Amino acid sequence: MASIKISSVRKVYPGNVEAISDLNLDISDGELVVLVGPSGCGKSTLLRMIAGLESITAGEVRIGDKVVNKLEPAERDIAMVFQNYALYPHMSVRQNLEYGLKNRRTPKAEIEQRVNEAARILEITRFLDRKPRQLSGGQRQRVAMGRAIVRQPKAFLFDEPLSNLDAKLRGQMRIEIKRLQRSLKTTSVYVTHDQLEAMTLADRLVVMNAGRIEQVGKPVDLFERPASLFVAGFIGSPPMNIFELATLRQLPGTTLPASIPAKADLVGIRPEALRLEEPAEPFIALEGTVELIEPVGGESHVYVNLNGIETLATVVVQGRLAEGEGSHIKLFMPASALHSFVSETGQRVE
Amino acid sequence: MVENRPWLDALTHLVLVVGVLIVAFPVYVAFIASTHEPSAFVRGVMPLLPGDNMVETYSRMLGEGLELAGTPPVWLMLTNSFWMAMIIAVGKIIISLLSAFAIVYFRFPLRTLAFWTIFITLMLPVEVRIMPTFAVVADLGLLNSYAGLTLPLIASATATFLFRQFFMTVPEELMEAARVDGAGPMKFFKDILVPVSITNIAALFVIMFIYGWIQYLWPLLVTTQEQFYTIVMGIKRLMAQTDREPDWNLVMATVILAMLPPVLVVLSMQRLFVKGLVETEK
Structure with a gap:
């Protein structure tokens, strides 16, 4: 040894x-x-x-x-x-x-x-x-x-x-x-x-x-x-959702939580951390239509086509999603679950 | 593919039986001829059933040979041929195993050149380089010896190439595992590579043994003493008789005897062949 x-x-x-x-x-x-x-x-x-x-x-x-x-x-x-x-x-x-x-x-x-x-x-x-x-x-x-x-x-x-x-x-x-x-x-x-x-x-x-x-x-x-x-x-499956702050800023009626560092231009959130109900803390709200649902046993992977954002968002929902494919859905990103990155260096900022 | 079609079965069997007959019939005729007296074969109507001369013919050929044709006893020629084929086959396998091992597993300067040099000698069989090879062997004083009979035939590009191809299919991890297990290159060669290649070695042995057995031109050149004559030379000498018909019964008896050792080699190696076909895993 x-x-x-x-x-x-x-x-x-x-x-x-x-x-x-x-x-x-x-x-x-x-x-x-x-x-x-x-x-x-x-x-x-x-x-x-x-x-x-x-x-x-x-x-x-x-x-x-x-x-x-x-x-x-x-x-x-x-x-x-x-x-x-x-x-x-x-x-x-x-x-x-x-x-x-x-x-x-x-x-x-x-x-x-x-x-x-x-x-x-x-x-x-x-x-x-x-x-x-x-x-x-x-x-x-x-x-x-x-x-x-x-x-x-x-x-x-x-x-x-x-x-x-x-x-x-x-x-x-x-x-x-x-x-x-x-x-x-x-x-x-x-x-x-x-x-x-x-x-x-x-x-x-x-x-x-x-x-x-x-x-x-x-x-x-x-x-x-x-x-x-x-x-x-790389770590985590399905992988983390990454959004550009510039895009999020332009969404109607969105104020970014103060906890996001000024240097950051990207935020990420784990599919498990996205909420369907409004959380008690500061958050960013998103809207979109359900594109695809993958039931994987105990949980479901839901792919959501967000309004004003090009990439699909992945949400992990415990059990089954009440809404079907094609229905309108609201998502909430709690500020505490956000990861902030600088796109130029690819590094995390606090 | 397993199909159940009776007429197809019958047809395939028919084709096989016809094929076997075509191959086996001449051998049968040779055997029959060897059991009759000399004149039976040239009479115009060939007998198809064994005669009563068998014991006499075979014992004569094995024991004393045919002095008239300058042929020593067949057993002597059989022994010569056997050792010649054996030394060639074993020598070829050892040399080509080692050279393929060097080419596949070692990185040395001019490695590719070495391989292609060996490969190009494929185009230079003994028949092509017969004069220089003879000169070298004669200068070394190897005429009329087993060394002279076998050495020039031992280097083998074919076998080297085949072993190289096979070694390249052996997973590299096997070599790495052996290195981690503390086996040096030659230990890896002896303990792992050779045992893994055993079916290929057996196949090559059969091919090379027969190659050595059927050599005619080279033994004809390097041997002048009867005690080094090989069986194939002997058959030729039996047939080349002046002013009289060859004794076909004696020729055929010799032919039958000459066929036996290669047949035995093939039969005894057959099991390994089959094993080689069944074993896909390395």
Whole structure:
């Protein structure tokens, strides 16, 4: 177990393509940090640089108190779980688990004991003598995790480990990974593009965009106080509604709440925070027609075509909306639920 | 696609049976001819049932050969051919596995050039470079030896290319997982890449064994001593007789014997072939 310290790390691919630019991140011992971002944001590259599968152009990666820039993946004492599991197809599950330990010349008795222990934790004891192809996706995923656990490494690196599973199994495995990580207390870095997975798993969430870190923090903090337009749009589903203040100002009979900073020219509001009834605090009122209703079980997503505003507004309504599609509707934005941004920099202002 | 159409079933079976007959009949005739006395085959009407000369013919060919035609015993030629084909097949597989491994998994300067150089040699089979190759082998003093018989045939662009294509379909994560698991390049090669390629190796082995078995021109050039004659050369020598009809029964017996080892190789490797077809997952 160890902390991971990433200082001023850059990655430039041949052809002068900069995948990561001057990135700093401290991951403390036992923490589960999730890297999340759209594809091509550099999250996998960063993970692979920590693993040693990708060279580091500049900067420094420390695992524990050792600089690992020049070390082979095996010498870094990390274990990695791959998206497609990468199990050795010709070896039995047991041999798959043993392989890394054998290469490390671990004594036989200890290998046996560690493999059995990992198999017990992951409930794959029954499958130890099977070949990977005889296992289902979820079982393979467990074996891949087992291969990481038996090594008792300083850190686990997960590279989108659940994206090959179906939705139901994904939810189940997500919980198991979280539980496992809590009980083993191994420092973990987890890469995903699924923001739900990111929100639920992370002790700390790192949102990445175009090779830079947009924001680091607890999932709830990122949700409640996104530091930039990008984070606001990426975290939360359905995404935040963003309105131009200039447009809102021109709506008939609208006074903007005094709490909006003078510098801001955009405001955002979560679909859950839009009200159908007038709130007690200052607010901005909107009117429009219901364009589309998506019932998603316990709640409904309502898309509203607002008068005087071009973009559709998304509203999350608990239960069912009384009005049908095409009906006229009033929406209220409470001042306390507004997020203010400056469009030029994309940053949040208070 | 499973369809239930009786007449279609019958038709497909008919086509298959006719195909098998066309392929198998000449082999059958060869076998029949080898069991009759020499004159039976040239009489004008070919017998279609086995004769009574089988034991005599085969034991003669296997045991002493045909001195008149300058042919050593067939068992000796079979052994020579077997070792030649075996060394060529195994050698080709080892060399091309290693070179494909280097080309796919290592980034070294002029890597692409190296690959294309190997690839271009596809256009230069032994027959094309026969004079220089012979000169080199003769200068090295390798005439009349197994090394001379096999070495020039071992380098194989085809196999290298096939393994390269296969290695490129092996997921990269497998290599990365092995690296994380502490396996160096050669350990990865031995523990993972070769076992994963086993069905391809088996298929190539069969093809290359037969390639080695049917070599004619090269053994003809580099061997002058009877003890290094190969079976294909032997058949030719049996047929080339001056001023008399070849002993067709002896020729056919040799042909049948020459066919057996490749058939055995194909049969024993068949299981791996099927496995290779069924196993889609890597």
